[in-house]
Amino acid sequence: MPQKPKPLDDSESMAHWFGKDLRNWRRVRGMSASALGEKVHLSGSSIEKIEKGDRSCNSVLAQQLDDTLDAGGALIRLWRRVEEDADKQRAEADNSSAAASVDGTGEQAAGMLGLDQLSFLNRSLTPVERRALLAAGGLAALNPASFADLIPQIVQTQLPSVVRPEDIEQVRVAAKTHAGWDNLYGGGGIVRASSIGQFIWAKSLLDIRCPPDHEADLFTAVGHLATVMGASAFDAYEHGDATRLLEFGTWCAERADNWHLRARALSWRARHAIWCGSPDMGLTHADNGLVRADRLTPREQSVLHNARARAWAKMRNRQETLAAIGRSDEVFGRAKDGEDAAWMAYYDHAQHHGDTGHAAFDITLLADQPPKLAIARLQTAINGHTDAFVRSRAMSGTKLATLTMAIGDPQEAVSIAHRALNEVGQLRSKRAVTDVQDLARASTKYARRPGVAELRERIRATVQV
Template identity: 70%
Template sequence: MPQKPRPLDETRSVRDWWGKELRNWREVRSLSTRALGKMVHLSGTMIERIEKNERQCDAALVGKLDDALDAGGALIRLWRLVEEDANRQRIDADNSPPAQSTGDFAAESAGMLEVDPLAPLDRSLSPVERRRILAFGGLLAVTPGSFADLVPALDQASLPKVVRPEDIEQVRTASGTLAGWDNLYGSGGIVRSSLIGQLAWAKGLLEVDCPPGLEADLYTAVGRLSIVMGASAFDAYEHNDAASLLQFGRRCAEHADNWHLRAAALNWLARQAIWCGAPDDGLTYAENGLVRADRLTPREQAMLHNATARAWAKMRRPQAALAAIGRSDEVFGLARNGEDAVWMSYYDNAQHHGDTGHAAFDLALMPGQSSAMATSRLQTAIEEHTDAYVRSRALSGTKLATLTMATGDPQEAVAIAHRALDEVGRLRSSRAIDDVKSLAKVSARYARNSEVAALRDRISTTVLV
């Protein structure tokens, strides 16, 4: 009787995590190690050792394994994380001074799926020292230029001697308040200034002694605030800062073993990458978030499937995008009230239709594709978004106006556009402004129509086209 395969520990390193995913794909396809080995001209023993991270693998073999398992590129995209981790370790090794201790600016803290470069030092570092390394190495060392200026140094006298539950609650409250302002007004102004000050204080808490029972809550609260600030920076097109903040939030989530917060961080990283013209990177982030979908709520899964749909749509892969939208709809239908973290409260029926509608928008502009899905979903989002989510409503409205104009109904498009402009004018949102500029371009062919001409004049006074 064959022995049961040895359990794999994906938390040891990125490479171990990839090996477990290889095994998962093999088992999903009902293949033995020997059967898979024959398909890629290796022995079954070699496949088993690759899965256990006992034998090296390379990108060429990863491609063959992905093809053999019909994984749709998932193993290839995840392998990039292995390569990035290996490159980071080589750079760290090259830059490390000989025979010196790691110091305050050591490598990034370990996460649930990352190598822990501090593991050999666990017994010599106090909890405060480890938190300090994450606070400085994980936040400032990632972006040694602008980010150090973005989050100023804090007077240590303003911090408590020991982290208390009320300190963590302050950070939680700040995240909720600032997220609400950002949804109403977009980034910039008091929102931006308040975020910087709040994060500086929250980051300082990582240098303060913290009772073990509060540590996970502390990292979750600080990580959540960093993600809120990263999302705001993304909206303001401060993309380097956004990426650093979102990555720091992700690492805090992983340090706290909080899969729900990690999903939120990866969702924003995916959306930012897609918006910046790197949909393949965005797809990798989204699929990374779905690696252990069983630990996520239906809304969190739907959110990440939406990100994959957007990525596939940007890559002009309509069937893959539609399949992702279908999976998102399926899991969203399983959602129940009260099962999500507070930061997922935004993800209601309106947000679900808006997110899938944005993916369908890109599909609708492809030759031979219908606009019906995008139109219907964007309309639902506009109708159901409350005034608390004016930015989301404005973004969906501008997209719907652009789509309606592009598909040949300028009169209806003008009516939709004016409502969206009523709300865009209240926002500080670079994303909203760019969408309005796209609307202006699409409307150019109807410039002789008096109503469209009036709309274009209004656009020119609302944003600089």
């Protein structure tokens, strides 16, 4: 009797995460390790070793595996994270011996300057805690007590003795400011670095005395900040941090009994899961967000239906994708000014068409849907986005250029692409970079045409493809 395959632990490293996703995609496609290995000129045992993290992969092999399993780029994107994580570890190892404190003792300086992005969130976690935090839906593991040993003492000394309304307002302002920067510049660079201290301080408020009348407001404010930061971490491809922050935001929403924040956090968890190659999990998050939809505003419902559309599109289900887009249109049409929380202000006519346009884009390329719907929606989004939403406008522009290139109009695609690249170059968004890399691949068959050749050279210079 064959032995049951050993469960894979995707919390050990990014390579293990890649391996587990590889096994999941292989099973979804109904392929044995030997059958997959034959397609990419490896033995079945070599495939199994990659899945277990015992054998190295590379970008070329990751591309072959993605193509063979028809993973829609999910494995390629995840392999980039494996490479980035390896580069980061090598850099840290190289710098560790040179790190010195201000007083020259050789000890690394404490405080925010000694923190590497949000890595402080993972330093003291056991493997069990890491798995709980990385698993979708592990809300019980996100009790504030599990973060207690991660809060730098320097922040604790700045906390009030009791939470006041003005403290909660500071958290709200921090979330609003961070969201604005994120929309304008993307999730990397100064946007990501500046948010770390804000989150530590805000999270610390949950551990001090708070009058019962302010508790719900406090959990809502902290949960909103966590959700904004989770979305930003997603944009920067810090996927482990994104997972934990978005789960923590959901936990705060449930503690506050705030269905609106819960819907927002779950919509981002859905989008993140879909991007990371788990559309079924994304669909589950979106459906979970729509539980008691009668308590949500039309815009909130629309955002969750958009996530459902993206999930169904990645699963190549044309009928369900179009149905979800139609449902989103229907509920969005009932939206009224003044009924939403302030954080929903971004979701206007342009954003609605951009989000549904991205789902239509996916189903056009993955399931042979006519391009008219996607083109119209993406163009409406591009025309409607203001300069406060540069990233959204740039990503819709890149998608439209890619689609136009794919359907055989390279001259028009080049014109659209140059406008998008003008804005992509201003961003620190790895999602935007991935979209540009997809555009580069779509342009390959026209690479010898002068206009396309110039575009490809500009892409290389802009995002270092």
